[in-house]
Amino acid sequence: MGEHIAFLTIPAAGHLNPTLPLVAELVRRGHRVSYATGPAYRSAVEAAGATFVDLDWVPRPVKRSPGGQTTADLGAMLTGFIRASRPVMPVIERWLRDDRPDLFCYDMMTFIGPMMADQLGLPEAATVANFATNEHFDLTPSLVPADFDPGHPAFQEFLAERAAFASDFGVPLEKVAAAGAVAPLNLVFIPREFQIAGETFDERFHFVGPAIGARIPTADWEPPGSPLLFVSLGTAVNDRPDFFAACTEAFAGTEWKVAMAIGDQVDLASLGELPPNFDVRPYFPQPEVLAHADTFLTHAGMNSVMESLLHQVPMATYPQTPEQQANARRVTDLNLGQQLPGLTPSSLRSVVAAIADDPAIRKGLSGMHAHLSAAGGPSRAADAVEAQLAR
Known part of the structure; x- marks a missing residue:
């Protein structure tokens, strides 16, 4: 009998889809996989062979101003993510305590993963569906708009929401909304040659590239011709x-x-x-x-x-x-x-x-x-x- 591997991914297709071929391969090798994410992705997770862990995790739609993402847009997105994370915290903790995994794989873009791994003492790995971050290349500056203003009311609202979350759940402030933490194992779904500063990443990072695999079901389609x-x-x-x-x-x-x-x-x-x-x-x-x-x-x-x-x-x-x-x-x-x-x-x-x-x-x-x-x-x-x- 294989090991139990638990996955936690934010409910977003661009982050979840790259993990599904890996899940299917682990199941094929005889491992037991449980997978926690939002309800919209149940069928895709189950099609890959994992046991679905249903989270009431439905982030608000991400908005972009006509001229490009602004500080107000960013602040609203981050605040919405913190608020959407609150109801799933008890479910995630109960899942991981009651069915303790041999390895906990979490999406690099969610702070909940490393926070839970630290609190429960779980062996951990990160899945990375975008550019990876290390001591030499920091993705964070690429995530903020050109007009970023930390004093903007929308960003200040996020900071207040983050502080309240840390206080309510008894975790250090720096553990909340700190995407990009480096795990002992980091599975990066792009080739090293596409990664910015790819030559600076050490053996903790495996640039495995993408794969076509289980996807969210969509309507049938026939090619209409060329071009x-x-x-x-x-x-x-x-x-x-x-x-x-x-x-x-x-x-x-x-x-x-x-x-x-x-x-x-x-x-x-x-x-x-x-x-x-x-x-x-x-x-x-x-x-x-x-x-x-x-x-x-x-x-x-x-x-x-x-x-x-x-x-x-x-x-x-x-x-x-x-x-x-x-x-x-x-x-x-x-x-x-x-x-x-x-x-x-x-x-x-x-x-x-x-x-x-x-x-x-x-x-x-x-x-x-x-x-x-x-x-x-x-x-x-x-x-x-x-x-x-x-x-």
């Missing part, structure tokens, strides 16, 4: 009817077949009559679409970037948060795509056409795909987990 443009702003910061309207105007009546995912915050009716070359839905089965896509117009969330690289699809990036800005810069720097300069129909069409035909981008995609293939994926990640268990 295919896939448009998506992901599942979190996608309340951008102006963006989707601009895409509709830019590519209506062109040779492009457009699959456009608008999320669940935009009213489809607000886009008016859709051109016949458009298929617009809240969500698509993203890996399947990317397997047929010629270009990807994306927010540059890390999960989307990695899935695009798996299929060697050039990216036109339109980031919505500072974290996505860092991803988009890396895409440009490594010749994997270009960032949109604006939302005019001409700029949309010109960037999409340019990246589809750019030999330098095709070469960059081919090289990065080789690094992804060599990273090892779920098998290497499971090897690292088993090595940690054996210590």
